[in-house]
Amino acid sequence: MKTYKLVAIPGDGIGPEVISAGVEVLNTLAERAGTFGFAVDHFDWGGEYYKIHGRMMPEDGLDRIKDHDAILFGSAGHPDIADHITLWGLRLAICQPFDQYANVRPTRVLPGITSPLGAAGDAIDWVIVRENSEGEYAGVGGRVHRGSPLEAATDVSMFTRAGVERIMRFAFQLARGRPRKLLTVVTKSNAQRHAMVMWDEIAVQIAAEFPDVTWDKMLVDAMTTRMVMKPASIDTVVATNLHADILSDLAAALAGSLGIAPTANLNPERAFPSMFEPIHGSAFDITGKGIANPIGTFWSAVMLLEHLGEAAAAGRLMTAIERVTADARFHTPDIGGSATTAEVTAAVVAAIRGAND
Ligand code: NAD
Ligand code: MN
Numbered sequence: 001m002k003t004y005k006l007v008a009i010p011g012d013g014i015g016p017e018v019i020s021a022g023v024e025v026l027n028t029l030a031e032r033a034g035t036f037g038f039a040v041d042h043f044d045w046g047g048e049y050y051k052i053h054g055r056m057m058p059e060d061g062l063d064r065i066k067d068h069d070a071i072l073f074g075s076a077g078h079p080d081i082a083d084h085i086t087l088w089g090l091r092l093a094i095c096q097p098f099d100q101y102a103n104v105r106p107t108r109v110l111p112g113i114t115s116p117l118g119a120a121g122d123a124i125d126w127v128i129v130r131e132n133s134e135g136e137y138a139g140v141g142g143r144v145h146r147g148s149p150l151e152a153a154t155d156v157s158m159f160t161r162a163g164v165e166r167i168m169r170f171a172f173q174l175a176r177g178r179p180r181k182l183l184t185v186v187t188k189s190n191a192q193r194h195a196m197v198m199w200d201e202i203a204v205q206i207a208a209e210f211p212d213v214t215w216d217k218m219l220v221d222a223m224t225t226r227m228v229m230k231p232a233s234i235d236t237v238v239a240t241n242l243h244a245d246i247l248s249d250l251a252a253a254l255a256g257s258l259g260i261a262p263t264a265n266l267n268p269e270r271a272f273p274s275m276f277e278p279i280h281g282s283a284f285d286i287t288g289k290g291i292a293n294p295i296g297t298f299w300s301a302v303m304l305l306e307h308l309g310e311a312a313a314a315g316r317l318m319t320a321i322e323r324v325t326a327d328a329r330f331h332t333p334d335i336g337g338s339a340t341t342a343e344v345t346a347a348v349v350a351a352i353r354g355a356n357d
Contacts (some may be wrong), residue, residue: 001185002036007071007273011046011090013282013290015074021294021345022072022301027350029305029313036310041068045090047078056089070304071275074297077282088139090202090328091277095132096139099274100265101163102170103130104303105248105279110295111326113256113335123232127178129171130244134163134266135195137241157242159195161202168206170268171238175213178236183215186223186239186247199240224250236326252279257334259293260325262300273345276304286333291339293332297323298348 008023008088010016024042030037043065045057056076057066067070076090077083082195094100098325105128115121139160145151168185189196207215218226220243226233227250237245252261258280265275278296286292298321303312324330324347331337332344 003238004036004038004070005068006038006040007065008040008042009045009071009073009090010042010095011074011076011282012048012078012086013044013075013284013287015076015282016284017287017290017292017341018278018297019072019074020231020296021341022297022316023330024345025298025317025348025352026072026301026304028352029317032052032316032352033310033313041065045082046076048076050081050086050089056086058095062094065094066098066272068273069308072297072301073275073277075277075280076283077284079284092137094275095265099133099268099269099276100267101133101167102132102264102266102268103132103244104128104174104266105130105244105251105261105263106299106303107248107251107255107261109255111322112328112331113260113325115254115256117228117231121256122256124251126234126249126251127174128229128244128248129236129238130166131167131239131241132164132296133241134158134160137243137254143328154247157192157195159198159240161198163247164199164202164230165206166291167202167238169209170212171236172206172213172215173216175236176210180235181213182235183213184223184234184237185215185217186220186237186243188220188243189211190219194231203238217330217338222245223247227251227254237339246320248279257293259332259334260299262296262303264300264303266307274301274304274307276307281314290342291333292341293334293350294341294344295325305351316352317348320348323351324348 003288076086107126109115109121115270135155140156140158141154189200252258259277263279302314330339330347
């Protein structure tokens with residue numbers, strides 16, 4: 001029997017609530033399958049750890065997790081600590097050294113969930129590919145003359161040919177594997193006339209390798225309008241780190257709630273473990289209330305299983321999720337119900353156990 005070594009990093013806010021639900025569901029799937037299991041190592045890294053140790057994770061943190069098969073991550077973000085410290089100290093401190101350059105974010109309106117677009121939302125079946133290693137979040141910049149009237153600060157968005165080529169190739173490949181073979185390349189090359197122009201040129205170059213994929217180019221501002229007004233015209237999307245960050249929150253809202261949306265931070269070459277997480281953050285407003293929607297974490301677990309090659313278990317979990325969302329008794333408050341995290345988790349566990357496929 002294969003035992004996968006998993007890292008669980010619940011982090012802050014509702015992170016621990018949704019990650020313990022996610023681990024329970026993964027263990028249930030393993031029991032149900034009987035052909036694989038999980039050895040889960042939990043790490044208490046995050047804001048509370050920072051308060052004691054002055055850093056979000058230990059200095060040798062990456063060494064401790066680099067040989068695991070995958071990482072399940074909750075959220076970085078603590079009410080008492082500045083967001084750039086928690087984000088750069090934990091999530092980006094893992095994504096960047098592990099070269100998880102492809103951030104994949106599927107969006108669909110699950111059964112029983114209402115899109116703010118109404119029936120038009122049924123057409124949403126998108127995958128957003130976010131460049132996850134450079135661009136606006138490259139960390140290049142500086143701040144001088146702090147506090148003086150001459151104070152200046154820069155965040156330089158840095159794009160490399162190698163970085164853009166690999167994310168374009170990844171996105172075209174992903175689009176090729178989907179029925180519509182349709183890719184939209186999001187850009188802002190009208191206003192940003194250096195890096196975004198190179199981005200566009202590289203899209204044209206890589207597109208030539210994928211003659212069977214239909215593609216178009218869209219300015220990011222116009223893309224927000226298209227997502228709302230013509231959702232059916234979109235399938236696979238590739239965008240920069242910042243653009244895709246924003247577009248995918250919009251996508252999650254159009255699919256019903258931020259609490260449902262999953263993401264995979266992939267190192268496609270598998271030189272390092274990939275990381276799977278709900279796209280939402282720490283949600284301070286509902287922390288500790290037991291009402292966090294765990295579906296985003298469960299869907300992320302589907303992506304984790306797919307990455308591990310456990311397609312049958314991934315399919316079984318997705319079916320269980322859809323069976324549960326279809327039943328309004330198991331809707332948490334963010335999607336208009338009154339169910340708790342524990343009730344939704346128990347329903348998904350029961351659906352996995354009951355599945356006779
Ligand atoms: P957020 O995602 O934490 O919350 C936004 C809104 O969505 C809140 O009203 C929240 O209650 C709701 N929400 C989010 N997830 C939910 C869920 N599972 N179930 C029900 N409702 C849910 O975003 P924010 O308020 O902008 O950020 C809060 C903190 O989280 C900040 O410190 C931020 O930096 C951090 N953050 C971290 C990540 C990450 O680690 N990947 C992502 C986003 C935000
Ligand atoms: Mn975001």
